[in-house]
Amino acid sequence: MDATFRVVRNDEEQYSIWPVDRDLPAGWRAEGTTGGEPECLAHIETVWTDLRPRGARD
Secondary structure (H helix, E strand, O other): OOOOEEEEEEOOOOEEEEEOOOOOOOOEEEEEEEEOHHHHHHHHHHHOOOOOOHHHHO
16 A cells, blocks of 8 residues: 655745654644655645745745
8 A cells, every 4th residue: 555645844945745644743734735655746846946945045
């Protein structure tokens, strides 16, 4: 069975994926996208176009 992930984002607007069956680590929140690893990573590629942390962009 393939694992299901959720796309997560932190306050610096950095993205990652996290298993849906695990509690989110401190400082991260669900972005709203869930699915298999390839789908979640593909979504991140489309939305995370500026890899600099928000603090570096401000």
